[in-house]
Amino acid sequence: MFFIGICPPHPLEKRIHGIKEEFRQKYGVKGGFRSKAHITLQMPFNLAINKEEQFISALNYMLAGKRTFKIELKDFGNFEPRVIFINVDENRELDSLQKSVEHLMKKFQVFNSTHKNNGFTPHITVAFRDLKKPTFSKIWNEVKDRDFKESFRANAITVFKHNGNSWDIFSKN
Structure with missing residues (x-):
């Protein structure tokens, strides 16, 4: 299993x-630690071992000549009742990059570019998976009015590979 994302510096x-550590200590949730902080461009997908090198080459080719761009993070959001995240402000360059990744994935017969066909909602997850409904409400009440404002330059795409327990960096392009 693989997924593709943009990692902050x-x-x-x-x-x-x-923030993830704060939630682990206060509420015992640790699902957010299964991968580094990232904005998902392509949700998890399977890729045959004999296609890995070809895929990375195609990804590098797609990225050739693309410019870096600014990503702004602002405050918190959620996918009720199990995901809390940091919002990513609307960004045409990010949307365009995700569409390019989606197009590339179709060439490799991967068609799950968005969750349940809900479209692309860029975010950085801080709590999920083991987040139960009562704990979700407690954390959400704690962060819904909390300020968070940061920005960074997107200058690389990271391909993660699952090792059976967590996600490791497979390639950084």
């Missing part, structure tokens, strides 16, 4: 990790 990733 280390200082910001560390700050987001701190």
Whole structure:
């Protein structure tokens, strides 16, 4: 299993990790630690081992000549009742990049570019999976009015591969 995302730079990733740690300590949720902080461009998909090298080459080719762009994060959002995340402001460059990734995925016979065909909703997840409804409400009440404002330059795409327990960086392009 693989997925594709954009990771924030280390200082910001560390700050987001701190938010995940806060929720782990207060509420015992740890699902957010299964991967580094990221904005998902392509949700998890299967890829045959003999297609991995070809896929990375095609991804690199697609990215050739693309410029870096600014991503702005602002406050918190949710997918009720099990996901809490940091909002990503609307961004035409990010939307365009996701569409390019989606187009590439179709060439590799992967058609699950969005969750349940709900469209692309860029965000950075901080709590999910093991988040039960009562805990969701407690965390959401705690963060719904909390300020969070950061920005960074998107200058690479990361391909993650699942190792059986968590997601490892497979390729950074």
